[in-house]
Amino acid sequence: MKQFLVLNEKKDKLMKKIKLTSLVVICFAVWLLLPIPIGAAGKYNPISNIIWCSTPYVCLHEIGHKLDDLSGWPSKDPEFQKTVEDLHLDWWDNPQENYAQIYAAFVYDNDLLFAELQHFYDWELSDQLLERHKLWLTPPQ
Numbered sequence: 067m068k069q070f071l072v073l074n075e076k077k078d079k080l081m082k083k084i085k086l087t088s089l090v091v092i093c094f095a096v097w098l099l100l101p102i103p104i105g106a107a108g109k110y111n112p113i114s115n116i117i118w119c120s121t122p123y124v125c126l127h128e129i130g131h132k133l134d135d136l137s138g139w140p141s142k143d144p145e146f147q148k149t150v151e152d153l154h155l156d157w158w159d160n161p162q163e164n165y166a167q168i169y170a171a172f173v174y175d176n177d178l179l180f181a182e183l184q185h186f187y188d189w190e191l192s193d194q195l196l197e198r199h200k201l202w203l204t205p206p207q
């Protein structure tokens with residue numbers, strides 16, 4: 067009887083460890099894969115490629131990050147960064163933010179993209195992403 071109680075106690079401890087470990091793994095997966103916007107209006111998660119955004123314009127910005135990622139990060143190209151600086155479009159210190167913001171501004175208003183920057187954006191992929199996320203881009207009626 068005593069052995070049975072000891073075994074049961076060990077089993078309970080093991081089950082608690084398994085539950086706690088599962089919870090930690092689930093929390094880590096959520097943190098890793100979901101775009102968690104801490105104090106931001108939108109977020110792109112480059113691991114899962116999932117976007118979260120609160121307004122159509124912010125969605126465009128986040129799609130810009132996704133485009134940058136799926137295109138192999140042209141924002142990290144020194145030529146892109148130099149061109150952005152020369153055009154005084156370096157609104158942020160972070161080239162990835164500049165890339166996404168310039169993209170959003172251009173898609174929002176086609177007159178805003180300088181010819182010098184056109185080739186840094188994959189417009190075919192952009193069309194696919196805009197089509198995929200078109201529901202988010204339509205303001206509520």
Ligand SMILES: [Zn+2]
Pocket residue numbers: 127131162163166
């Ligand atoms: Zn951003």
